[in-house]
Amino acid sequence: MRLNQLVVSVVLVLLGIPSMATAQSNWNVKQTFHIGGEGGWDYVTIDAQSHRLFVTRSTHTQVIDDESGKVLGDIPGQIRSHGVALVPKLNRGFITDGGGKGAILVFDLKTYAVLGKLAAMPDADGIIYDRKTDLVLAVSGDGNALMTFHPDIDPQSGKIDAPIELGGAPEFLAADGEGKAFVNLEDKDLVAVVDLNTRKVLAKWPVAPGGHPVGMSMDRNAHRLFIGCRNPQKLVVMNAENGKIEAALPIGAGVDATGYYNGQSFASCRDGSLTVIGTAGDKFAVEQTVKTADGARTMGIDGGNHQIYLPTSEFEDATGGGRPKSKPGTFKLVVVGR
Template identity: 65%
Template sequence: MRLAKPLWIAAVILCSHTLLSAQSTWHVVKTLPIGGPGGMDYITIDPVSHHLYVTRSTHTQVIDPASGKVIADIPGQQRSHGVALVPKLGRGFITDGGGKGAIVVFDLKTNATLGTIAAVPDADGIIYDAFTNRILVSAGDSNALLTLDPNIDPKTGKIDTPIALGGAPEFLATDGAGKAFVNLEDKNQVAVVDLKARKVIARWLVAPGGHPVGMAIDRNRHHLILGCRNPQKMIVLSTETGKVLAGLPIGQGVDADAFHNGQLFASTGDGAMTVAAETAPGKFEVVQSVQTRIGAKTMGIDPSTSTIYLPTMEFEPQAPGATGRRTPKPDSFMIVVVAK
């Protein structure tokens, strides 16, 4: 049947709109079966090599996402949490929260361990701040923010004097101009730290969220993105005033947030990834919920390819009404890959 011209034009417009919508929708494109022993925590992506760095409790895997192969495995940790990369020095840094706490320094080319720096118990979230040229580490049980020079002697060097936070930090971000923002999950606050003065200069409440754990930053718009567990919210907060701009619903068990190309993300352990956006000046809305897999509570985005990676495992079935940690199946570690 041949359509009349107005109907034909309408059909073309509708088809074009459908294609555009499909192209702008995030979805799971594949899953990389990795395996190997150990748990999992944060994932870090090198945007140049595109390698994935995933902490696995007692070791840290380096994975090529193109082949799905483990290209290196860095041993020697008690309870690894996160990885920070400093490409200009050819170094990587792994937080080890076990025992008295440590930071493992490794070579980015060979993935060989260069040394281990003594830290404090529960060394956890870790990032590199180029403005201050410091590695920053949150230490929850120690209620402290740690800093160290990335050019430190990996065998004899020492961390800077810890900055007392007055609460238990989880993750952190920096504004690129000398301030750090740190989640205090036990205080329902964000601590604002002047890195030059080495002290907390403000404390911002995160209500209507609570128990903030995940954090990301949009430096251009001066927004913090927080993942809160109780109540379950994605909080958008102004880095200029501390004012809460939005509180959006998310799933259970959030552990990471991200920002990319104007969109805000929260990954949760119940197997959902919330995507939000500023749909009008000062107005934020959830625009999509991507079904990933149970346990996929942390994530990392490769900004150069707009690809999101979420580590998880297969888990044993839970009894009806059961709560708490799920039991992972042996050798079931995988990475869920999400793209548009």
């Protein structure tokens, strides 16, 4: 750091004002939990109060203690699981199953017992719970739609609401807590803005200079979306009020998730990189790139213990230029902290 930069940073610290330099903190791999078990993996959902991780594993979903790595439960009955949404007030969780005709599995948060399955649309994928509207929101990639239902639905005979047509293939989503949802349309390079009360698409905003948006997270206080794009490889910062692109920063290859925590945003990528981006007012900069592990493309952030969890496995050597195959029984969680 140059002398004048150092002086400015010291002054800002004394005044209690954050700067890019002072906001930087070193994130590093702290440990690796070797979990094992069969199946691939997709999204990670954190229950910060109980320090539990819910990780979808294709045909089942594992519940893992995020302090010890111990497997607390294993929820069966999926064909191709993707994501988990949690509603603690009802002691319920919901798992999207994109296999077959599509389904959403309902389970008990304490016993992990399966309570029932809801018929859904094909390729049920990203799923979240929005407290403001008291709705579970899930997207159907093949159905080009947003699915919604109240979490107190009858798990045996309940029916989800009529789908909201999006006009593109959704991947993941966020809600602003004020009645709007934002959905990545991967094939259109757009973000669809949905009014959850009127159930109408209000706008579609381009993510350029990024493309193929997949991961999404949100800073609700600042009304910003953090969108992970694969082609070009960018972390796009979008104003959630008007769709303006505030920044587009370089990230690794194969991003699948983004996260926001305590003034920093993160992009986890298949190439084994975790990009850390700092915010100072309306300025953004890459502060750090953490080397995690190959295949660690999704993540969950536990704000309670200030750690990030990235699922992956060991891989066989790729042949013929194709994607390497996961070695059976080598599933693990890479734990990143400060």
